[in-house]
Amino acid sequence: MENLRIDGDRLWASLMELARIGATEKGGVCRLALTDLDRQGRDLFVRWCKEAGCSIEVDKMGNIFARRAGRNPSLPPILAGSHLDSQPTGGKFDGPYGVLAGLEIIRTLNDLGIETDAPVEVVAWTNEEGARFAPSMTGSGVFAGVFDLDYGLSRTALDGATLGGELERIGYSGPTAMGNRPIGAYFEAHIEQGPILEAEGKTIGVVFGAQAQRWFEVTVIGQEAHAGPTPMHVRRDALLGAARGIQEVNRIGLAYQPNACATVGLIQSSPNSRNTIPGHVFFTVDFRHPDDEKLSAMNAELRASLERIAEESKLEIAIEEIWYSPPVRFDPACVQAVRDAADRLGYSHRDIVSGAGHDACYMSRVAPSGMVFVPCEGGISHNEVENASKPDIAAGAQVLFHAVLAFAGEAKAR
Numbered sequence: 001m002e003n004l005r006i007d008g009d010r011l012w013a014s015l016m017e018l019a020r021i022g023a024t025e026k027g028g029v030c031r032l033a034l035t036d037l038d039r040q041g042r043d044l045f046v047r048w049c050k051e052a053g054c055s056i057e058v059d060k061m062g063n064i065f066a067r068r069a070g071r072n073p074s075l076p077p078i079l080a081g082s083h084l085d086s087q088p089t090g091g092k093f094d095g096p097y098g099v100l101a102g103l104e105i106i107r108t109l110n111d112l113g114i115e116t117d118a119p120v121e122v123v124a125w126t127n128e129e130g131a132r133f134a135p136s137m138t139g140s141g142v143f144a145g146v147f148d149l150d151y152g153l154s155r156t157a158l159d160g161a162t163l164g165g166e167l168e169r170i171g172y173s174g175p176t177a178m179g180n181r182p183i184g185a186y187f188e189a190h191i192e193q194g195p196i197l198e199a200e201g202k203t204i205g206v207v208f209g210a211q212a213q214r215w216f217e218v219t220v221i222g223q224e225a226h227a228g229p230t231p232m233h234v235r236r237d238a239l240l241g242a243a244r245g246i247q248e249v250n251r252i253g254l255a256y257q258p259n260a261c262a263t264v265g266l267i268q269s270s271p272n273s274r275n276t277i278p279g280h281v282f283f284t285v286d287f288r289h290p291d292d293e294k295l296s297a298m299n300a301e302l303r304a305s306l307e308r309i310a311e312e313s314k315l316e317i318a319i320e321e322i323w324y325s326p327p328v329r330f331d332p333a334c335v336q337a338v339r340d341a342a343d344r345l346g347y348s349h350r351d352i353v354s355g356a357g358h359d360a361c362y363m364s365r366v367a368p369s370g371m372v373f374v375p376c377e378g379g380i381s382h383n384e385v386e387n388a389s390k391p392d393i394a395a396g397a398q399v400l401f402h403a404v405l406a407f408a409g410e411a412k413a414r
């Protein structure tokens with residue numbers, strides 16, 4: 001097993017080449033799901049997989065599966081993958097690392113002339129980020145049966161584009177039926193996107209689970225009126241109501257420390273004119289906690305706060321939960337395979353729970369799944385400065401390779 005080494009330089013070069021698609025001035029990436037830039041990234045990935053001798057399948061949600069045959073085609077495949085879409089101010093590694101680390105496994109198997117027992121597949125999931133089409137992880141969610149296909153295809157962006165329409169437009173509305181096929185195991189390499197591994201000087205995160213999430217959409221309705229003649233005490237200011245609501249989101253997040261996370265990331269106010277009192281405000285809430293009951297309590301507190309604000313400020317406030325992702329525990333055998341690989345390869349490691357959601361969270365419902373984390377600089381992600389070191393990127397891919405091989409069956413030279 002010890003000579004089974006991936007090529008870290010080749011992986012890094014592929015990451016940097018892909019990062020040129022949608023590159024931003026600050027060194028990040030903006031490749032929103034199903035835009036032309038996402039299509040270009042997908043096309044490059046497909047070309048590389050074909051060059052590596054893989055057969056390609058695209059399903060009805062645009063998930064791309066690149067398959068390397070194994071000795072026994074009847075065995076369920078071992079998958080490695082992640083996503084190619086990014087946040088608006090995203091980085092080079094969030095998503096592409098897991099996809100290209102999977103491709104690096106294929107390339108290394110080819111270099112070493114190794115035939116695995118089971119087929120190995122690399123997958124690029126559609127719309128993991130949920131930045132353009134909410135919620136997150138819709139491609140893997142439909143594959144895993146969490147959402148039905150109509151729900152997935154009907155997700156609508158703020159500009160009115162539908163996920164299904166955009167899949168058609170960029171030519172990635174595939175013929176393959178969704179999911180419903182045996183998968184031997186699924187592994188995903190990802191940057192941690194938080195500060196723990198770097199702070200502790202650990203190279204590998206052995207991910208044993210992910211925290212729960214709830215996403216909400218809040219609409220505040222007041223009354224547009226003139227900013228000049230309207231006395232303060234008669235106003236029904238929707239933006240002031242939203243501000244109080246946002247303050248409550250933060251207060252609730254702080255009240256449920258040490259693990260709660262509470263974020264308002266998107267706000268729209270209308271009519272957005274300096275001298276008109278806002279009459280209509282829309283904002284989003286992202287609540288997370290490893291403990292499901294605490295997350296429910298945060299939800300209840302938010303609803304109570306918004307009710308009180310509506311009454312006090314004579315506003316109409318509606319809150320809709322649009323997404324709930326329960327806490328995830330990955331398969332113990334997959335977690336152990338990652339831990340054993342890190343041990344065998346001599347990498348420092350620690351068990352860790354994922355603060356972020358990942359496609360592996362949904363894949364864990366249909367296949368034994370595990371994840372490999374590597375540190376990112378300053379723990380920063382969903383930011384154009386997102387960075388990781390070449391040795392860590394290689395180390396994570398090395399661990400991924402050994403974990404996949406542990407499930408793909410003994411590797412023999414062809």
Ligand code: HGY
Binds near residue numbers: 130136137357358
């Ligand atoms: O939001 C998340 O956790 C992921 O980046 N989609």
Ligand code: MN
Binds near residue numbers: 190
């Ligand atoms: Mn990601």
Ligand code: MN
Binds near residue numbers: 087094129382
């Ligand atoms: Mn992300």
